[in-house]
Amino acid sequence: MKFCLSSKKKFLCMECSRWLYDTILEPACLYVTKKYKIITTGQRQNRAWSDLPPEILSLIAERAGLFELLSFFRVCNSWHSASSTALAHIVGHEINKGPWFVLYEDKNSECQLLTSSGKKFTTSLPELDGTTCLATYGAWFLLFKKGGSMFFFHVLLRQRIDLPKFPVPELTDHVGAVSSSPTSQDCVVCVISCRDDKTLDAKLHFLGKKTYWIVATHYDARVKTDTIKSAVYHNGKFCIFDGRLDNMSMMTLSIENSFPYCIWKYVTLVKANPRNSHKDNPSKSNVFQRHVDELKNNLKDMKKKLGLTEDVSISTCGTITPLIEEDKSKFIFNESVSDNDDKSKNRRFKGVWIQPRSSARRW
Incomplete structure (x- = not known):
């Protein structure tokens, strides 16, 4: 999965949105409003993915794999910050320890x-x-x-x-x-x-x-x-x-x-x-x-x-x-x-x- 944002509206593409929804939010029955409130189905409201709160971004990063994290890492500053810890955890014990x-x-x-x-x-x-x-x-x-x-x-x-x-x-x-x-x-x-x-x-x-x-x-x-x-x-x-x-x-x-x-x-x-x-x-x-x-x-x-x-x-x-x-x-x-x-x-x-x-x- 390669995360990507619209250059003007900062919304995720359909494929990326579907991955986040199916993998992270839907299993936990969680949705996000513009007021950063976590709500359930029926109260769902669209919002810019780049504005997700840190706790949700961290949850996404923890469940992503290496290639997803590398794309996640480069989306925007907030996504970069949220994914840094998860990325470091994956590669920290791997780098320079063997090919x-x-x-x-x-x-x-x-x-x-x-x-x-x-x-x-x-x-x-x-x-x-x-x-x-x-x-x-x-x-x-x-x-x-x-x-x-x-x-x-x-x-x-x-x-x-x-x-x-x-x-x-x-x-x-x-x-x-x-x-x-x-x-x-x-x-x-x-x-x-x-x-x-x-x-x-x-x-x-x-x-x-x-x-x-x-x-x-x-x-x-x-x-x-x-x-x-x-x-x-x-x-x-x-x-x-x-x-x-x-x-x-x-x-x-x-x-x-x-x-x-x-x-x-x-x-x-x-x-x-x-x-x-x-x-x-x-x-x-x-x-x-x-x-x-x-x-x-x-x-x-x-x-x-x-x-x-x-x-x-x-x-x-x-x-x-x-x-x-x-x-x-x-x-x-x-x-x-x-x-x-x-x-x-x-x-x-x-x-x-x-x-x-x-x-x-x-x-």
Whole structure:
């Protein structure tokens, strides 16, 4: 449910009014007069929803779910105030304690969101239909549609930011990363693909500086280009990983100090050994944990929580999330998971890992 008010009369639309009436007021046999009196059927009188008294607004907020509250939160000052406590209660124990998972399906507007503690919320997001998520930043999705359309979409606030048409009309084995929030003038979008067995192409877009895409090519790449699985922005660099578990390699692409030029570098990563100090071998230190099979390892439990049947396949977009206690970052790789060897018979879903920020205003 998305709450909305008339710009002139400040009345809720019919759909929103019906939701409030059916969910909150009618079950309790409560109605509101212009004098803020709670009355019963027969004494009912119309009034502006934006003028509801605080006690009724609090009652509504307490019964609303996450997506309803996010819309409720932005209607007007009184609704904002009434919903702040309820919204903080829902997300207070969730933020920065682990990634959330968003599941959607093409040609089906219903979207499910599973928080780190297992709370599930459902809403309608037709904006995701026909899209492929390449990267995330907080709750922002970097989405691509066949034909070259690319845009950012905030899955919680339902905000959209369009990008220039992508140079390639159809994606095959592309991975992406974003340097910062798309609302920032310093945001850089990077989409990586393999031209051939030894060549990487990086297509870059600088949101606050350019109105077109820039191509940076690296020849003789030492990473296995046929196994590149994911990309992430970390410590001022775009990092492109292959999918190996041991002795994983990556290419880094630096652009901040050399715009519009790019610097490529090859790095080999090894699993962290607690007996050895990172100072002994800083070039191979484990700066973040790499989780290649996050969904696969928890598929049975995830399917149960999301109410999925056996005949499903899920392709996911990873994310990076802080591990505060360990003072490092956890990076979840892209992956494709299926319980059935014959994928043509599966119901196909798309999953996206997200890490909402610590403030609801910045979501």
